[in-house]
Amino acid sequence: QIQLMQSETEVKKPGASVKVSCKATGYTFTSYDITWVRQAPGQGPEWMGGMNVNRGNTNYAQKLQGRVTMTADTSTNTAYMELRNLRSDDTAVYYCTRDPGAATFDIWGHGTMVTVSS
Amino acid sequence: QSALTQPASVSGSPGQSITISCTGTSTDVGGYNYVSWYQQHPGRAPKLMISEVSNRPSGVSHRFSGSKSGNTASLTISGLQAEDEADYYCSSYTSSISVVFGGGTKLTVL
Numbered sequence: 120q121i122q123l124m125q126s127e128t129e130v131k132k133p134g135a136s137v138k139v140s141c142k143a144t145g146y147t148f149t150s151y152d153i154t155w156v157r158q159a160p161g162q163g164p165e166w167m168g169g170m171n172v173n174r175g176n177t178n179y180a181q182k183l184q185g186r187v188t189m190t191a192d193t194s195t196n197t198a199y200m201e202l203r204n205l206r207s208d209d210t211a212v213y214y215c216t217r218d219p220g221a222a223t224f225d226i227w228g229h230g231t232m233v234t235v236s237s
Numbered sequence: 238q239s240a241l242t243q244p245a246s247v248s249g250s251p252g253q254s255i256t257i258s259c260t261g262t263s264t265d266v267g268g269y270n271y272v273s274w275y276q277q278h279p280g281r282a283p284k285l286m287i288s289e290v291s292n293r294p295s296g297v298s299h300r301f302s303g304s305k306s307g308n309t310a311s312l313t314i315s316g317l318q319a320e321d322e323a324d325y326y327c328s329s330y331t332s333s334i335s336v337v338f339g340g341g342t343k344l345t346v347l
Contacts, residue, residue, distance in 0.1 A: 154336075156283075163240065163326055164275075164283065166336040180335060214282055221289050222271040222330035227282040 121145035123215050123228035130234045131205050138201040139231045141215030148196040149173040152218035155189060155200045157211040158230075165211075169218055170198065205235045241266065241327055241339035248345040254315040257342045259327035260308060265337055267308035271330035274303055274312045277341075278323045286325075287312060314344070322346045 126140040141153065154169035168179035170189040177189050183202070191198045198215055213231045216224035242260040249255040259266065259274075266272055272290045275283035285294055287303035290310060300315045310329070314321055327339040 156338075163341040164328070164338045166328075166338065178334060181333070222269075222328065222336045223273050223285065223288040224275075224283075224328075225285050225288070225294060227284070230282055 121217070121226055123217065123226055125213075125215060125228040125231045128232045128234075130236065133206060133235055133237055135205050135235075136201060136203040137205060137233050138199055139213050139215070139233070141198040141200070141228050143196045143198070143217070146217070148191075149193055152220070153189070153191065153198040154216045154218040154224055156214045156216055156224065156227075157209075158214070159208070159211040162211075164214075167200070167213075172198065202233075205233075207235050209233065210235045239337070241329060241337055243325075243327060243339040243342045245340075246343045246345065248347055249314075249317045250347045251317050251319065253317050254313060255317060255344065256314075257312045257325055257327075257344070259310040259312070259329075259339050261310075261329055261337070262308055264332040265329040266305065266310050268332060269330045270305070272303070272305060272310040273328045274301075274310075275326045275328070276321075276323045277326065283326060317346055319346050 122144045124142045155167040156164045158164045170177045172191045186203050188201045215228045217226035270290045274287040277283040290305045291303040302313050325342045
């Protein structure tokens with residue numbers, strides 16, 4: 120069964136960093152990109168950026184440039200998203216998704232709630 | 238990149254058909270056939286329902302269909318069922334080499 124298993128809920132203070140993990144099972148990890156999408160409470164999804172797992176190149180949303188890093192460990196089939204210098208408006212559910220191309224996200228993780236609060 | 242425009246809510250009775258619109262610009266919806274639609278039930282992750290304007294993934298009901306005209310894409314659900322009650326989001330590839338989502342439409346089955 121194709122699944123993306125994400126790390127658990129995080130609570131962080133403003134200015135801190137968070138690193139969310141996403142372990143892929145049931146498919147060839149290096150054959151698909153991984154895209155990260157976040158969703159603030161009561162809001163629509165927001166594209167954060169994506170990574171070609173095979174080549175390692177990334178494409179980040181302009182508003183997150185300089186604060187976000189996406190990586191992948193092909194030995195453990197796990198993708199990571201690190202967001203630094205957290206602010207209160209970074210409070211959201213963070214999803215990893217499998218991206219087969221054509222701006223399509225066909226498999227979603229269960230989401231990781233990240234709360235930023237002092 | 239501004240969010241795509243969707244109606245905040247639509248409703249219909251069981252068995253009826255409804256259509257949700259998704260309006261963008263020539264730099265996103267109108268410029269590419271890379272429009273997707275997602276269904277999201279409360280507390281759950283979004284689920285892909287339509288890709289590349291009108292492609293239905295395996296396992297998605299034939300009651301769901303997508304189309305596009307100019308800068309506006311549409312999702313039609315025929316034969317409404319209670320289980321279709323959810324939030325629906327469109328998304329599109331953009332000329333900025335990014336993806337933009339719509340603000341979402343809450344579907345109520347009366």
